[in-house]
Amino acid sequence: MALRGCPFPEAMELLFRAMADDSWRVRKEAVSVVLQAQPLSAGALEALIDLLRASDNAGLRNSAVESLERIGEPAVEKLCAHLEDPDHDLRKFIIDILGNIRCAACVPLLVRALDDEDMNVRVAAAENLGKIGDRSALPHLLKVLDGGEIWFKFTVLDALSSIGIPVPLAKLEPLLQEGLLRRATYDCLAVIGDAKCVPLLLQGMHEKAKNARDAAAVALMRIRGRLPVQERETLIDLQLRELAGTLAAKKLIDSLHGEDPVLIALLAQLCGIMRDERAALPLVRAARAERLRAGCLEALRCIGEPVLPLLLEHFPVAGSNERAVIVQLIAETEHHGSDELLLSALEDEGAEVRRCAALAVGRLAPAGAAPRVAALLDDDDPQVREGALDAVQRLAAADRDGVCAICSKLLRSRDERKRRDAAVILGALSDGERLALLVKDEDATVRRAAVASLARVESPQAPAALVLSLSDEEPEVRIAAAQALAERGGRDVLAPLCLALNDPDPWVQTAALKGLAGLGDAEALPGVMALLDKAQGQVLIAALNTVAVLGGAKALAPVQKALSHSDEEVVEAAIGILSGFGTEWIGEHREELLGHPHWMVRRSFVRAVAQLKGAESLAVLDQALARESDPLVKSEIAELIDRLR
Template identity: 35%
Template sequence: MTGAAVEESGKILQLLQSSREEERLNGLRLLARSGFQTPPDHLLQALGDESWRVRKEASDLFLSLPSAGELAGQIVELLHAHDNAGLRNAAVDILTRLGRQAIPFLLEEVDCGDPDVRKFVLDILGEIGDNSCLEPMIAALKDSDENVRAAGAENLGKLKLADAVPALLLAMENADLLYRFTILEALGQIGAPVPVGRLLPFGDEPLLRKALFDCLGRIGGPGGLEPLVEGLIDPMRNVREAAAVALARISHEFPAVSAQLAGSVGESARQAVGGLLKSPNRQVQEAALQIVGLLDDGRFAAELLDLLEDVELRQDAFAGLVKLCNVAADLLLEFWETAGVDRRIYLAYIYGAARCGAARPLLVSGLHSGDSDLVQVCARSLGQIGDPGSIPDLIGALAAESEEIRQAAAQALMELAPLAGGTLLQEVVPLLEKDDPQLRMHGVVIIGQCQDSQTAEHLAFALKDESADVRRAAVRAMEGHCGSRHLHTLRLALTDEDADVRRLAAEVLGSTGDPEALAPLELALQDEDIWVRAAAVRSLGRLGGERATTLISQALFDPVGLVGIAALETLGESSPQLAYELSQKALAHEDEEVVTAAVKILAGSGRREWVGANRQGLINHRHWDVRANFIRAMVELEGPACRKFLEDRLLVEGEELVRQLLQDFLQELTQTRG
């Protein structure tokens, strides 16, 4: 060792022996920088330092050694340090973090004469969690020391291996109270099925019942139903809570338990469950709510309504109330009279979700309450109930000042349309004569949902409305109603002064599937609005046929790029070969977005021949986005063969985004070649 090294070693030792915490920490940091390969004694001593910061620094330093795993035996020896709890804790931390590397050294100590060390070893093995530790842990169940036996059971639970269950059940026969408690917890952690009859006798011990029910909830299955239901009336509250949580768990996992539960829970148990709905323990409260949801017992309605105020429990409480409304509607209806507005909003939701026809008079009254939120909910629920008798009141709600109420009423009437047929149509048609354009528009939307022979005629009438909003709604509603005899109506809509009406008409014509729609769409290709022309192109694609394909091909050369792109994309879906051929021609288009779309279609074809024919023009294109997309396509299709072209372009590329793309691809190709 050189003089400088000796001097540095002395300085480190001096710092490590200092009475000041910071100096000892600096000593460890200097030791780390010294490049030592084997841990000196003063590092092992630092593991037992009175300061947790020093111990942690020393632990991290030891674990940073390349040979740390091979030196685990030295750390295992530190578990014997009875007089230094900090040193033992540091050793436990290191061995746990070493994981499987430490297992061989730990197993050598599993039979040592010191019970404290045996317990430490089992706890560390449990944290490591390797299946190879199963046999030593099973053997520990017969250890002479009670703490070691408990550690064996506890850590078998952490391993979660079903192979441990027989040994744990055997140990349960002759165990003391605390040991049995630990075994039950371990069995629950493992989760493997256990014959319930093997465990039920231990429920005679009051102090074990909670642990037993916790265990049954995880492993008992349907066989645990009867004892758990009995547990709901146990005199000890924590046992009742454990029984409820266990019942909720197995009823969730086993549908058969859910079906049997209502018939198994007697009067006293039902009262006990109701009490648990107010438990301060969230898990218990949720379990009680789940059980109540399976009982279909109207006595819980008030409690469930109160739980709707709890955001976390609202969904389950709501589901339970909907079920109750299905089996005890009268009880839920009684709450309406005395409920405030907020509570009525909840009730209206429930009536609607349960499709409770008996609630219609209450919901209609709520429709006239004057409270905007309540009116909206009542309107929606009337639609869900599906009683045509609500139509006049819902139509009246369409005249409300609030657009939210109007939309809710319109949605409800649309839901009623399949049930009400011509009745609804007769009620709604007069809306088309109203002065309010919004009211006329809602009328059109509702009429569009009516499956009646007169529907299309009324929509055709609405296409002449002075309001563009109404005409747009009428065109949208025509989809699905416009047979051949209504093509004339849509053809007229293509001459509307509003571009959106014309665009929608072009879209609807494509949905007819009628060859007669071809001629009006050909005219729409000449529309002054680019969005109308683009819609006509896509509709021609939906119609298909030779003439449609020809028209789409011609649209490729529309002076506006958006239309050309629509043509390319439409051909790509209907005529891939033609799209491939025309895309090559489109590479010369003035609009760079059309060129980019063409490059993407060509790249998607998987064919390579177009790349070489267009390489110089595209890799040197004036627009950077075209260059970037072509570079991606070239690399995807040609791979390393295009390296030289990428390198040449990188020498002159001025756009930073493209330069970065080139560099990334060149690096990727280099790695691929390597």
């Protein structure tokens, strides 16, 4: 750390010694000092490259590799000069460094290294041509496939996948004759293959070797995802359905028991297309993983009715997560023959099973379900309680009397959580009379829930109750009231929302402004304009948006004025608003915004200019690039210029 202040030539020997230290912290600090000394002289770069010969100290060599990779393009010329070095290890390290720098100018030299006398160097050349991804390397990589060692071909196939450019199938198909290359070939086809590969991959799903068979299935599903819908059906789906019931299908289904989530997800999709009911239990087991559940459920739905008897038979011995999946499937397929199972599952030991059962009962509405679901409103698990509340609301349509009785009991409770649940359920019952009473409840969360429910209820009591809630002592209730009035809409809510603009809480003001913008009534414009002079932060941003919505292009003067505001977020918002009304404002404010002290404003401005003016913005962007000091903004401006030129 002390060496940071020293001239690099004087400190170099000590820094290189530190890069060989036993402690990785010391090595990291030494690399940091070397990078800080940029640009390095030609001699320093040579000395750094020479450290790659340190075969007896991996720490030193790795530190040198990291330093050269992070130096990047300034080191490329010196690195390339050593590609003919007698030391094959040095040649390999240099090729790896060039690949990580992603220098396209090095491609001809790496192509030449494909013929290196050392196998490790040849493999490194192929691997790093893939990293660079330059298509000019393609014919040279394909030439390697005509001969050479199997291990070398493995790396070439990976490189072709990384480059991602389609290659003639005739070049890859012969590789399937090599047992050790089949999986790698299928993996390559997964990335660069097209419809012409489909027959080959369908045949590949009959492979004896599991890894090759699975790779062929994955490649087929990836290509399917790139095909138009009609081609998927004719080229792939019809052929997969013919596989149902075969030994090949059973082997693919067995692969659902694996550990690779990407493989399982694609195989689940394939099983859904095959519609082989033998996949039912493996899909349920795979669905225990949260990230795989949606895909497995979709596959089970595609297989359809035949899976339910199998799953219902399995239910008593299934694990908790499996029971939850089965219950969810019963609900989604609307299978009405399992009412007793669902009602029993409401008392399952697994919280997720209880939650899914509540949602299923709410959807299927079996007779007498309401009180049994309502019992879960007291469940220890909050997600179960949430599912039960959703279910009771759904049951209101099928069993109004039963749900009304539940509500009456909840309303008499001294527990505010139960009264809050009652407020939510009363919304589903469209009971405006009792909701109007709840907006006066002693608990603010109950009042807020009642206000939110009133927004969806057509009741003569609703408007007055919502207006009353605009004067509630709790800001959260007033916010909910403003949102509810805006949601109801109509001329009657205009005056109350305008009144809420004077609320002392900024979030209430913001909710009122968004509501007025949603109404789109220009009569509110004077009240919003009056708020601009005293508004700050989020309120000012919401007010500017509302002015633009209500007044259109004629009301943009305060928005342009906001471009000079001291709050950079307000300036960004103003840029966004003005961008929706053409380009006239750009010339007048260009200098001010290009020189703005905050980088986010400068970035927002150049983005807006590029989007609005296209190629005509290049002069402004060139000017911005010349003045810009922030590396992030500078990089983005350069990308915009490259895209537009």
